[in-house]
Amino acid sequence: MTTSPLERAAESFAAELARHRTGRRLSKKQLATLMGFDPSYVSHVEGRRHRPTEDFARRAEAVLDAGGAIWQRFREYDQLRQARANPTPREPAAPGQWLPPGTGLLVERETATLTLLDDAYRCEVRRQLWNAGTEPVTRYLVRVAVDRWPDDPGRSNRHHREHPLTFAELQFRALRDDGGTRDAMHWRVRHDRDAYKEIWLLFENADGPFPLHPGERAEVEYAYRVGREKWGPWFQRAVRLPTRHLAVRLDVPAALDPRVWGVETSLSADEGPLRTPIRRHDRGDRAIFDWSTDDPPLNTRYRLQWRFRRELPDATRPAVGGRPADRRRDLGVLPRDAEALRRPARPFDLPRDEPAAREVVDRLTGLLDRADELHPFHAGLGLAAPQLGIDAAAAVVRPADRAAPPVVLLNPRVVDTSPDTDEQYEGCLSYVDHRGLVPRPLRIDVEHARWDGSRVITSFAHGMARLVAHEVDHLEGRLWTDRMTPGVPLVPVEEYPGP
Incomplete structure (x- = not known):
């Protein structure tokens, strides 16, 4: 049985496709997935039951990285197809160049x-x-x-x-x-x-x-x-x-x-x-x-x-002042006497407010990475949105272990505390010139929101309990000095005995 030039060109295309597919050790199903086609379509093209389309040829060439061979076989087939249908065949826009799917x-x-x-x-x-x-x-x-x-x-x-x-x-x-x-x-x-x-x-x-x-x-x-x-x-x-x-x-x-x-x-x-x-x-x-x-x-x-x-x-970091208070101000952190620090923060309506919540958390995280310029907080560090003048119930806490991921707190509230407490020095980016002894529970349970609005209770112990409690206080309009025992003095940061 004699085959026409057009049929022979279609067979050459199918053979070229099969050669590169098997050379890449891809099944027809795997190739179809990479190309975005139904597996049966690839099988039909290789079996000569379907004729190749321009889009199919472009995708196959791109996925199989055939160096233009698959595209060349398609051009030969397409020129014969157009010659049969149209005595004035369309010239390719870029001779010698094959083009990726859906675009020229x-x-x-x-x-x-x-x-x-x-x-x-x-x-x-x-x-x-x-x-x-x-x-x-x-x-x-x-x-x-x-x-x-x-x-x-x-x-x-x-x-x-x-x-x-x-x-x-x-x-x-x-x-x-x-x-x-x-x-x-x-x-x-x-x-x-x-x-x-x-x-x-x-x-x-x-x-x-x-x-x-x-x-x-x-x-x-x-x-x-x-x-x-x-x-x-x-x-x-x-x-x-x-x-x-x-x-x-x-x-x-x-x-x-x-x-x-x-x-x-x-x-x-x-x-x-x-x-x-x-x-x-x-x-x-x-x-x-x-x-x-x-x-x-x-x-x-x-x-x-x-x-x-x-x-x-x-010299390559943003310029900041020499004194801790100056540097705190240059970072945009509010001082201890700012009225915003004494107001309970507005909770997010999640998940509706998720984009706004993510932007606030992203800003808090970025500033925490620069906060070590003020003081190396080896025991960990946190920052709450009100400290930046943002009326939002969000805080981020970075643990002492720098390899551990930061803790994100959205709409948090303390639901349980241990009866056992200890008293340790605390500091604050809004109160950066001083440290003070603050009693805190050794364990706290905090209910807080996820991005999708669901709520979860997380238990924090020892150092993390102190850090989280400090930030929850900020979101409720309290400062760490409110927790100090009456009569206990603040310690200037220059005289602070800790690291």
């Missing part, structure tokens, strides 16, 4: 810069886009991900559950530059997770839409900030669109004595070193590390990693 976008140049500031990392990405497809582009997907400890996923997951990435802290912004005109871009959230965000950049703003039409070019720029306590020692770029040039820059204080290296990985290759070197040059008190590559394969991931061999010196 090419990245002609990407430049990504990560800068370490005083208390945050700032990321800025510029991409020069070319619409090499046949349809206008109206949106563009970007991703923001953090991983505090990439070599310890469990620890990172716990950390980001307690301190989720928020859009309020990102201060996300996006612009489009089409060659002289810079227009702000509206954006819309696609996915919002504790350590991961997906954002649609929209080719529109308050003045109306400005889609990227076929054949047009434009530069898209977006930027965001992430606190140092959430960003781990790595910066990754993933190639999700055909890209002709990729450049990455890391800008950090030279005083940190940084050591920087890089790795790359893909769907078909294990992790290995970057194939091109990272170049360092110093500019004033900054160390600049540059790396670039041409024509990176699709689905390849490049990661710069680093280690600081020195701690961040005081």
Whole structure:
């Protein structure tokens, strides 16, 4: 039986697909899952019962990283199919280039810069886009991900559950530059997770839409900030669109004595070193590390990693006053005589108020990381929202064990205490110049809310009981000095006998 050229081209496509799938040791079901197709469809295409579509071919090429072979077989088939249906076949928009699913976008140049500031990392990405497809582009997907400890996923997951990435802290912004005109871009959230965000950049703003039409070019720029306590020692770029040039820059204080290296990985290759070197040059008190590559394969991931061999010196931290009270004020913590510290805090209505509660907790956590500038609180440290002038029943307590996750208290109330007490020195960021002996129960049971509004009772003992009781007092409008035995004097911090 004689087969037509079109049938032979379809068979060649199916054979190429099967060869790369088996080479990757993927079952048809596994490939279908990665491509976002029903498993039966992949089986039917390989069995020649279904003809390949453009979308199917693009996805298969991207997932199997076939170097263009699958796409080439599809182009041969599609040209024959169009020749039969249309005497004037459509020319491909970008000869020799296959395009990813659902878009005709090419990245002609990407430049990504990560800068370490005083208390945050700032990321800025510029991409020069070319619409090499046949349809206008109206949106563009970007991703923001953090991983505090990439070599310890469990620890990172716990950390980001307690301190989720928020859009309020990102201060996300996006612009489009089409060659002289810079227009702000509206954006819309696609996915919002504790350590991961997906954002649609929209080719529109308050003045109306400005889609990227076929054949047009434009530069898209977006930027965001992430606190140092959430960003781990790595910066990754993933190639999700055909890209002709990729450049990455890391800008950090030279005083940190940084050591920087890089790795790359893909769907078909294990992790290995970057194939091109990272170049360092110093500019004033900054160390600049540059790396670039041409024509990176699709689905390849490049990661710069680093280690600081020195701690961040005081000169690179935000300027604070010399006396503890001055430094407390510069951090934004209210003094002991502030009226806000004497009012019971407003409880959250959870889960309705969850976004606001997370923002408050995130701010408290960030300030706790800087509070050691005032005094090394070796016994642990806490901070309540009223101390920042925020009328909200939220507090965060950092245990003495720095490896332990902070405790988040929402709408807490003490429901039981032990009869046994002890008397220990306490301090407070709102009362930072003095310490005092305060009697507290050795155990307290606290009922507090979860993010979803459910309530749980947690028991705290010894040092943590003292820390938690101190913060619950703040949320009820009491200070630790109210708990002191009458006649017991305060001790100036310079004469404080403890660590």
